[in-house]
Amino acid sequence: MIKKTVEFIALKQRFIIAAAVIFALLYPLLFSDLFILRMGTLCLMYIMLALGINLIMGYMGQMTFGHAAFWGIGAYTAAILSGRFGTNFIVDIIAAALVAGAFGFLLGLPVLKVKGYYLTIVTLGFGEIVRLVELNASGLTGGALGIRGISGIRLFAQEFTSPRAFYYAILILVVLTTVILMRINNSRYGLALKSIRDDDSAAEVMGVNVVRNKIMTFVISAMIAGVAGAFFAHYISYIDSTSFTTQASQEMCVMVILGGLGSIPGTMLGASVLTLVxxxxxxxxxxxxxxxxxxxxxxxxxxxxxxxxxxxxGLIRTRLLEERGKKKGGGENNGTTGTEG
Amino acid sequence: MEQQVLKVDHITQQFGGLSALKDINMELNRGEIVGVIGPNGAGKTTLFNVITGVYKPTKGMVFIDGKNGTGKKPFEITKMGFARTFQNIRLFPRMTILENVMMGAYCRTSANVFQIIADTPKKKKEHIRIRERALELLKMMGLYEYRYELPTSLPYGEQRRLEIARALATEPMVLLLDEPAAGMNDQETEDLRKIILMLKQEGYTILLIEHDMKFVMNICERIYVLDHGELIAQGKPEEVNSDPKVIEAYLGKDED
Structure with a gap:
């Protein structure tokens, strides 16, 4: 029963993806209720965060409990920049990605030589340190009062503040994130990550620079979280350190663990269920x-x-199609492995 | 003309007070099949680990194809053309068999993360190339039909073959096989022997560690014998076979 369903989804995956994309595009037009639109927007933002963390947890097989820190760093970067310099949304996003990525790199340097539980504990500590700095560096972050009155999405000399604008902005970001993850998954980098997850010393013998790949993954994952943070700051228009707690980090982890490690649709499922329910x-x-x-x-x-x-x-699909091809006329179907899965 | 691809020069490896290897010298020429034998704990796998960069030797040098390979990282050694298999099979359990072999070709690809995210033609081409190569190797090893399975679903002997396929995917000059016949039945050992001879014909140089004396005597052109970290004998199989020191190491000393 489960096997049949999985095979059906695998075979119809292009259709299902197309349907999902169309639904996502029409969502704000179908539901005009603000609460429902807000749920959709938050849901997409959590999908983005969960996709980013899945790169570390699912593909690379390392546990991290401090990811909300990068989310927070991105949010504060965007809030401070747009508040003080009136920058536009694209600049905010890029700055948030760069700053969060830089912190990911700095955390990665000393930390990624340790693995397993030790890494988890250090990320937990990192998350707390960042939260405390955000709470106490009043000059920069507004301390316990946070930053209020953050602008909407400034773009092309206009400011978009409508719920629909925010919805489409995060939808674009989620699509970009998904494409990046799919491409990583179907590349030498994806292979390297999976091999590190399975057996890192054998990976090293196969030619993988384990430390470099781990740091790079942390940076990319942190950048994704940072961009989600920049969006969050503009969307909520008020941020303070209570959003970026260890609890938020854990919620992201639970989304990935529920939905599926190393699976893009799984992550989307997990994040949606745990945001909406x-x-x-x-x-x-x-x-x-x-x-x-x-x-x-x-x-x-x-x-x-x-x-x-x-x-x-993608793999299940390739397999089924090849089996069918064989049955039909023994013709060999050497199609590249799909990566939609 | 004989060409040296590996030279181990006065290698000593100490772990604390214990000397796992004492002043080992050996060399390997292109196209040879050479065996390293010795009782348990003689230091055979340690020697492999020193050559492949897993351990940094306490003293001595390792030259790979004339270049200094001492203290290089395992991934650098792999790139220099040395591929190995492990005594206790170490495949990637949650990657498919095809991905396992593609992983071997990883060190022959070079797309950086920006090219990957931009999905440039270079990256696509490269990825297709290693996929095709991996499929070819799987056909050669008779594992093609299992390409989408997980390696844990294969019987033991075929897991060994998969490990060899993965090592070959690194496009090596030298293959280092760590006890390839360990735990195999007679049929599997015979299949393995055929594979190794086929690889020799294809021009690979092979260094293998082995317990199974019959297997080594059959297949190797030269043999090094280690005992307690020391090189006690070397030479052609029949010479080594009748060396009293070797017999002593394997069977124990005569008590009179």
Whole structure:
């Protein structure tokens, strides 16, 4: 039953992707309710964050509990720049990516020589340090008061503040992130990451510079989180350090763990479920962390790789098509492995 | 003309007070099949680890194709043309068999992260090239039909073959095989022997560590014998076979 469904999805994946994209494009037109639009926007932002963290957790197989720090760094960068210098959105995004990436690099230098639990603990510490700096460096970050009155999306000498504008902005960013991840997945870099995940010393013998690849992955992942942060700052228009806590980092991790390590659709599923479900069952809001805890434990026991973890729809598709090709006339189908999965 | 591809020059490897290798000298010429034998704990795998850069030797030098390879990182050694397999098979368990072999060709690709994200023609071409090469190697090793399976689904002997395919994908000049026949049954050992002879015909130089004396005697042109980290004998198989020091190392000393 599950196998059939997976095969069906794999075969129809182009159709499903097209349908999903069309739905995402029409979403703000179909639902005019502001709450629903806001949910869609936040959902996309969390998808972006989760995709970024999946690069570290799913592909490279390292655990990080400090990712909200990069999100926060991006948000503060954008807020400070646009507040003090009136920069436009593109500049904010690039600056946020560069600053978050630089912090990812600095964290990566000493840290990525350690692995496993040690790395996790250091990222946890890093997240806390960044949060405390944000809370106390009042001159720069506004301290406990945060930064308020952040502008909307400034672009082409205009300022867009409508919910629809924000929705489409984050949709574009999510599509870009997805494309980047797909390309990484289907490249020598993707191979290197997976080999580090599976056996890093064998990877090194195969010619992979493990430390360099790890640092690069941290930088890219941090940049994605930074851009999501820049969007967040403009969208919410008020930021303070309470958004970028360890709890936020953990929520991102849970999204990936629930949805599927190393799987793009899985990550999207996990992030969507965990953003939308708590909002629609408000009555259970107080039990949110309890539910997250239970999900983590159950997933670790039952399906540690997540719902769609390591399920490569592209591969399943190639396989099915080749099998069919053989049955038809023995013709060999050497199509490149799809990476949509 | 004989051409030297590996020279191990007075290598000593110490771990704390223990000398795993003492003043080892050996060389390897292009196109040869050379064996390293010795009882358990003789230092055979340590020697491999020194050659492939996993350990940095305490003393001595390693020359690879005339160039100094001492203290280089494993990935640099791989790039210089040395590929190895592991005594305890080390495939990438959650990558497909095809990806495992493609991983071997990793060191022969060069697209940087910007080219990858921009999906440039260079990157695409390169990725297709290593994929085709990997498929070719899988056909050669008789593993083609399992290409989308995970390596853990293969029987032991075929996992060994996959490891050799992965090593070949690095486009090596020298193959270092660490106990390739360990744990294999007679049929699998025979298949392996054929594969190694085929590789020799294709021009590969092979250095192998082995326990199975019969296998080594059959296949190697020259043999080095290690015991307690020292080189106790070297030469043609029949010479080594009758060397009293070798017999002593394997069977123990006569008590009278």
């Amino acid at each position: 708590p909002e629609f069952i408000r009555g259970l809001a107080e039990y949110r962390m309890l539910i997250y805890g239970v999900i983590m434990v159950v997933m670790m026991l039952v399906r540690p790789q997540g719902l769609l973890g390591y399920t490569d729809f």
